[in-house]
Amino acid sequence: MGKEPTECLPESFPHAPGSWRFSATGSISTTSGSASSARASKRQQRRRCSSGSIRRLRRTGSRARTRRRDGEWPGCSASLKRAMPPSPRWQGCNHHALFCTSVLGRTSDRTSSRRRRGMVGRSCGPSLRKVFPEQFRPLESWKRRHGGRSMSMQDYHAFIASKGIAASSHGFAPQALPERLFTHQRTAVEFALGKGRAALFLDTGLGKSGCEAVFADEARRETNRPALILTPLAVARQMQRECEAFGVEARVIREDADVFPGVNIANYERLGKLDVTRFGAVVLDESSILKSFMGSTKCQLVEAFAQTPYRLAATATPAPNDHMELGTHSEFLGAMGPMEMLCRWFINDTSTASQEWRLKGHAVGDFWSWVSSWARAASLPSDLGGDDAGFILPPLVHQIHKVGVDIMDGAQDGMLFRIPDNSATAIHAEKQRTLVERVACAAEIANADTGYVIVWCERDDESAALTAAIPDAIELHGKLKPQEKEAVLEAFTLGERRVIVAKPKMAGFGLNWQHARTQVFASISHSYERYYQAIRRSWRFGQTEQVTAHIVIAETEHGIWRDIQRKAADHDKMKRAMSEAMRGAQITAHKRAYTRSADVTLPAFLGGIA
Template identity: 35%
Template sequence: MEYMEFLERKRTHVPHSGFDPGDDVSDALFPFQRDIVRWAVMGGRRAIFAAFGLGKSVMQLEIMRLVQAHEGGRALIVCPLGVRQEFKRDAGLLGTEVEFVRRTEELGGDGVYLTNYESVRDGRLDPNEFKAVTLDEASVLRSFGSKTYQTFLELFDQVPYRFVATATPSPNRYKELIHYAGFLGIMDTGQALTRFFQRDSTKANNLTLYPHKEQEFWLWLSSWALFLQKPSDLGYSDEGYALPPLDVRWHEIPDDGDSEVPVDRDGQERMFRDSAVSLSDAAKEKRATMAARIAKAKEIVDESPGDSFILWHDLEDERREIKRQMPDAVEVYGSQDLDERERRIVGFSDGEFRLLATKPVLSGSGCNFQRHCHREIFTGVGFKFNDFIQSIHRVYRFLQTEHVRIDIVYGEGEREVVKQLREKWARYDELTRKMEGIIKEHGLSDASIADAMKRSIGCERIEASGDGWLFANNDTVAEAKLIPDDSVDLIVTSIPFSNHYEYTPSYNDFGHTEDDAHFFGQMDYLTPDLLRILKPGRIYACHTKDRVRFGNVTGAGIPTIEPFHAEVIEHGIKHGFDYIGMITVVTDVVRENNQTYRLGWTEMCKDGTKMGVGCPEYILLFHKPQTDRTKGYADVPVAHSKDGYTRARWQVDAHAFWRSSGDRPLTPEEIAGYPVGEIGKVFKEETLRRIYDYESHVKIGESLEGMGTLPATFMAIAPASWQPDVWTDVNRMLTLNTEQSRKRQQMHLCPLQFDIVDRLIERYSNPGELVYDPFGGLGTVPLRAMKMGRRGRGVELNTGYFLDAVKYLEAEERRQSMPTLFDMEGIGE
């Protein structure tokens, strides 16, 4: 396969695994609903994110009916508690038979079945008994906890036809959308994360959309998920689907002045009671104003004796207080018998009683209360926006005929929670407008969306050069073709870590690959040329590291490690390199844990078998076979003068074992007494001066912790290594990203440390020789080559990185050409 054909095959294709039902779609549906049903069945695995009241239940029923009729077997609708009556009512209108079951033993023959999430979650109903499944209001899964949410979505991976329907995919939780994609089989969760999102190197799960991928992300969502706000988005009339006015009123309950003064974790009293930003703080604030808030709610209820109300609350104590102040309120709570809970929800939906007291997490999804209710009171506020917005739309939905009023009561100390809630609401509205624009532009046309998602292929080469350097903006495969055979003295690079990061919106990007096999498939076009251009007997030093694979993605239950460096070794050998060794670069395990949460101290205390070790980085040393294989020397050796490279230095480089100098080692108490900023340096010197003592190492850390000076964000007392192939002294901060940050320019995702590059250049090249980097980034390798008296060359696909690299290289060239005081001696004589 030619390289361009390989790149062309990367183009995004809208997945299809269904069939065209044609005219078999029921005429009982509205025209816009029929279009959606046909689109979903043709895709086979689709998500319907339609606004409240647009008929998701009837569409899901029809989808299940069509698939079951076409494929035979059983179809399943999974829904929240209290919603099955809605499905049965709609099934009657469509003439579709549905049977409610809770256990596998209750299943009969082929047909459409209905169950609750709890039955699947608790293992009573086996998903593998079904040919098709749809998850109604799947967002309620979040209330089961993140672990259950993730594992639940994996239970159906053997079901051929899968669908999701909910009105509120949260714009504040990108991972939820990605998990839906994983459930539907659209894209692996890990692949989606690395394709669209920039990771926060200081905190795991803090996802930020790459600016250059934002439009592509929303288009990709639209290729398998329909975001519909009203029928006119698909070109139909909105008659009967106009929402009534929404009146939202916020009521702040002042602090009574007698409650406890807030104190932070350092013992400092707060001047204002407006800092309830944690769950524990929020719970305290709720209890401090509980009676007053519910009294306000009662006042609102008493003002409108003819209206029905939903009284939303979060705490069990609030429920009890509601019942105390409003005895006629009917309660729904978690420990209640499921049948009784469902009976009360259905009873309120049918108008049997006036006041319903319940939690958003229990009744905020799927229930249709608009027939007999248009008033809601939130007796408090919480952090979970999805629960909040879902609860509002239990009454504010299409087919609601009354003016809807929402009263939100909160304590003075909960202002920050209210602020965050309103900000999330604004982002939710922004997503709604964004997706509305996409559906209006592309409709249900898969071809239109696929065309809009096309990335660029190819790169118009730009070259910049100077005295001792050349840097190109180009595809690295194309650039390597331009370099003559046997012309490069040393290759130093950090290759992309498979599909872990993407650097550009281009199919040429090596990070834009599906998996390791796909990545190495693209490397197959580059590595042969790296072998060709390298001089015989010289070194290709490849920086890489292993990859963490999370248990919720692999199904292993614990984080495992993919030995990516081993795959790189195998790849290099396959293409003709001799593999001669590996240098280990030790990284900060504390910082790594902050990024991945896989080595947590708390989890280790629960079960030590869960915890592996930190992931170091590796420099893999590949050797191009020399011309004369009967001798071990390179065609052009890297020679050292024995005057400068002494026997003693060679012994340290080749194999070092340092004994104690004889001085008394510092005690843990003495080391702990140093200023925090000096402890790491002192400890490192001590570990290299004397034989390592594990218990002493731990005791020093414990002494620091007892003094409150053991950092939680980095490892202050990392052990140093005597081994020359284990580098523990690399300065992680000494990269060009430091300069990029100072200039407020784009940071590189994986900067290469100066220490690593300098040592490789010194060890494996001669002065004046050419050092090449096929993944040039910000130009670190050619820049350090220039500084060390070599020539540098590199190539970078990302235009922004290229332009920044050229500035650094030009600046170094100017620095080297600037005369010094000694250069000026003799001038004018």
């Protein structure tokens, strides 16, 4: 380090009192400074110094000006260096960098920063290494650690790999996992326990619940502290049955007094009544609840479990329409914040004035490699080295039922027909106009079927009308207490009631209803995630019959169905891209070292040669 700035600054420096000027020989002289001498000195300064450097100093703000004077951003040209040659008093001082020739002042901020860090060291001359020796310390320290030899290309790749951003491991190797696990489940659980904080994006029906139960039980044994599984409403009892199937002792709890040393299961609504510091592991079932970047639930979960040693997030639909949900999962697991993820791999195309972020073309491989360092994704068991036999689902058939309505009713002035737009007000108004026709069509379909039927709707008035039109239907609505909602869902799950009328946002996540092969959508919204999750309640692993989805829409609602189809295509495309991009990393993680010794048989004519 050089001298302190107060010790090495001459009086002629711009921060010092008085004025400064140049002699004919280029030496520096100072004066106490009258107004006339100061003006003459400034004129001489402009002639002697690089005008471009001076203008550059004046154009920048106070912060940039201070940085250049302090030597942090040398931007002065060779002419200024010649005009103000360094004296012995200035040698070793950081301010001497102000008068040094440097390519940094002529490049962009990004290139300057990279060169300062030594990332573009080959283009920096010896003089720059002398001016900024601390910026080249990583390479110099590497030489010292390796006996002074130069860095080879292999060493360089290893050095760059050490600077990677892959999520670190905080877990352990499990000793014995239940035999009931399928191969792909075992692979997923081993990865999650080895990382300690991981996400499992397994499609519906691939056994996420079993993976969650085993993860929680193994983490409980490792930490000797209770484990917690958070589930959507009415999924807690189903999760308890899954735990029992894998030999895991689990209980459904409602408050902190119910916590016991094993695996505890609670609804997300009960989180505020629990002391989360007691748990050594937490599992989020249907973790798509984290998708809202600034949502209160997401913020509460991230803050509550920031210090929990073992964390697992499991969902079947990560980011069906965008990548932000991956960022919120990463934040919950402590790998990286969503804004840092966006700034590193994504770009916001401001030309369209939208808030959508798209993945940079050159960053695709690096991004998915980073995701694969803390997550595993699979659409089929073969994606994780398993067997697809028994997991190929039966066909899914869509039947569209168009309901005729009076399209002249409510037409705007000058318009012959009513053409509703996609605003929320227009959509709700249109559903109100077509309610009677859609309810009648949906009730007719449900009453004609003799098996179990799921009827989906979007509004309270639709739900009440459908329940009245279907004699043996049970209704799930928001006015019920939590215990009553659980009783309604249990009644249909156990086959006690033939038809259930519900909204996808209340009963569309986490439930296994393979006994129902008919679904009726009396109303549909623009949310593809709700539609996908609703379909997957019965069209999932364990379903042996064809599943039929009846879509009831008015003639004026074709735009909603087209939007759902477009989002479905985008979702399938993203899932394929995600699986393909992560497959390489997932396969690499399961490679075994080849240790077989080489057997060489010499030909007969070489047998006597020593």
